[in-house]
Amino acid sequence: MDIQKIRDDFPILSQKVYGKPIVYLDNGATTQKPKAVLDTLVRMYAEQNANIHRGVHFLSEQATEAYENARRTVRDFLNAELSQEIIFTSGATAAINLAAFSYGERYVGAGDEIIVSVMEHHSNIVPWQMMCERKGASLKVIPISDSGELLMEEYGKLFSPKTRLVAITHVSNTLGTVNPVKEIIRIAHEAGAHVLVDGAQSVQHIPVDVQDLACDFFAFSGHKLYGPTGIGVLYGRRELLDELPPWQGGGDMVDCVRFEQTTYNELPFKFEAGTANYIDAVGLESAIRYLLSAGMEEIGAYEAALTQYALEQLQQIDGIRIFGTAKHRTGTFSLLLDGIHPYDTGMILDKMGIAVRTGTHCTQPLMQRYGIEGTVRASFALYNTFEEADRLCEGLKKAQKLFKT
Ligand code: PMP
Numbered sequence: 001m002d003i004q005k006i007r008d009d010f011p012i013l014s015q016k017v018y019g020k021p022i023v024y025l026d027n028g029a030t031t032q033k034p035k036a037v038l039d040t041l042v043r044m045y046a047e048q049n050a051n052i053h054r055g056v057h058f059l060s061e062q063a064t065e066a067y068e069n070a071r072r073t074v075r076d077f078l079n080a081e082l083s084q085e086i087i088f089t090s091g092a093t094a095a096i097n098l099a100a101f102s103y104g105e106r107y108v109g110a111g112d113e114i115i116v117s118v119m120e121h122h123s124n125i126v127p128w129q130m131m132c133e134r135k136g137a138s139l140k141v142i143p144i145s146d147s148g149e150l151l152m153e154e155y156g157k158l159f160s161p162k163t164r165l166v167a168i169t170h171v172s173n174t175l176g177t178v179n180p181v182k183e184i185i186r187i188a189h190e191a192g193a194h195v196l197v198d199g200a201q202s203v204q205h206i207p208v209d210v211q212d213l214a215c216d217f218f219a220f221s222g223h224k225l226y227g228p229t230g231i232g233v234l235y236g237r238r239e240l241l242d243e244l245p246p247w248q249g250g251g252d253m254v255d256c257v258r259f260e261q262t263t264y265n266e267l268p269f270k271f272e273a274g275t276a277n278y279i280d281a282v283g284l285e286s287a288i289r290y291l292l293s294a295g296m297e298e299i300g301a302y303e304a305a306l307t308q309y310a311l312e313q314l315q316q317i318d319g320i321r322i323f324g325t326a327k328h329r330t331g332t333f334s335l336l337l338d339g340i341h342p343y344d345t346g347m348i349l350d351k352m353g354i355a356v357r358t359g360t361h362c363t364q365p366l367m368q369r370y371g372i373e374g375t376v377r378a379s380f381a382l383y384n385t386f387e388e389a390d391r392l393c394e395g396l397k398k399a400q401k402l403f404k405t
Contacts (some may be wrong), residue, residue: 001302006294007383009034019355023388024392025335028173028201028332028379029357030223033287037227040286044279046279052278053252053269067278070285071268077288078218079209080235084267087234087241092200093123094218095234096167098271099196100127102244103217107194108164110136115158115166115193116149117142119175122362124167124198125233137164144369147196148324155184159191165216166195170202174361174377176307176332178206182213184347189214194240200224204381205303207328210235222280226381227287231280241267248273299382305329306380310389317396323375331380334361337396340403342376346398349376352394 007013010032015022024032029295044066050059052067072085087093108114112127118141125139132138140158143151148172166177166188172176185195196217199208204225210218217240224230246253246264250273255263291299310331310333319338339343346358359378360367367373 001298003385010383011035013383017298017352018351021355023391025392026355026357027380027381028377031226033226034290036290037283037286041283044282063278065333066282070281073285074233078235079211081211082238085238087237087268087271088276089230089232090230090294092219092221095129095232096123098247099217100131101247104131106136106244111162112137112164113140113160114164115140115164117168118144119366120169121173124169128167128359130192137283147326148177149326150179163193166193167267169198171330171378173201174334174363174366175323176329177326178328178330185213211289225287226290228280228283230379231277231284246270250274265276302354303331303382306384309386312388313393317393322371323370334375334377336375337400342374345376345399348402349395352395354395361388
């Protein structure tokens with residue numbers, strides 16, 4: 001891959017902060033956008049903006065077509081069978097909340113159980129917890145090893161006749177662990193449970209085929225995939241979605257509204273109440289096209305080499321603790337320097353132009369599992385370089401010098 005060419009596509013990467021070239025390693029939180037995506041957003045507002053689905057006029061028809069094309073692009077990107085299985089949401093969080101609410105209404109009753117893992121993002125814990133509270137159900141938790149891998153034997157033992165669904169992250173946003181989701185889904189299905197995969201940290205790194213995985217739901221956010229904020233996707237198997245009641249009520253999701261009784265629209269519109277974020281959906285499509293033109297396999301190979309290099313360099317630093325050393329991983333590293341608070345490390349790195357995240361990364365139960373209050377997280381993306389991995393290591397060593405550890 002020609003990394004310089006890729007970097008040139010991302011205008012923000014040529015910025016300097018505190019007079020130094022920016023090293024953006026906060027990609028787990030959000031990614032930067034290529035010019036193609038920025039241009040699409042401007043073009044949509046400048047040339048094709050009109051509310052979708054409800055207009056007979058030219059612009060509305062154009063915007064509707066662009067929005068439905070974006071849905072087809074997402075369908076192909078995930079290799080879903082049908083466009084109706086692609087529901088646009090405001091992000092992964094909204095997608096999981098939708099699934100938890102609608103699934104809970106239809107399938108979950110008192111005494112039932114939902115399985116999650118200890119490494120889940122709060123977005124894949126709290127919506128299930130809220131649903132369990134409403135329904136009188138409970139959560140069971142898959143534990144992990146110290147290296148940050150799911151304990152699959154323990155997972156198998158969590159099932160009971162009351163297990164309804166497993167909600168599992170494809171890739172941990174804190175540890176970088178890539179979970180064996182296909183196996184997790186197979187085991188759940190054998191036990192008669194459904195599975196939601198949180199793909200917020202996977203779709204930008206790993207080719208995803210929802211039919212091959214055989215998952216029931218798959219959620220992701222556009223902004224972590226080089227697309228705009230405010231747009232995300234819930235994939236759901238059609239037979240399942242057909243059975244679920246809507247989450248939110250409003251325009252577009254209805255068929256016939258009467259005060260006596262309202263009937264609902266067909267899929268996917270039943271789950272898309274109100275004016276859809278059609279502009280950002282088309283922006284997301286543009287981001288997907290960008291990724292596909294770079295090549296998911298090429299991206300995977302480059303990121304794997306970069307991850308391996310960064311890990312080796314980080315491991316050479318004395319007094320560093322890296323959380324998450326799974327065999328299958330992405331370029332997300334959570335770390336602590338002995339005796340230095342993660343916020344202090346983050347601040348020193350910032351002054352060197354290096355953007356990392358510090359804190360719990362919305363995974364407080366995982367922090368509890370390791371008995372820590374937070375970490376420094378550096379997360380790499382397709383435009384990061386080996387030199388940037390070196391600069392991260394230099395920054396960490398400088399922090400150690402300044403704090404004399
Ligand atoms: N799941 C995971 C694994 C994530 O990393 C994130 C974002 N940090 C989310 C869910 C939620 O995504 P969003 O905030 O875009 O809705």
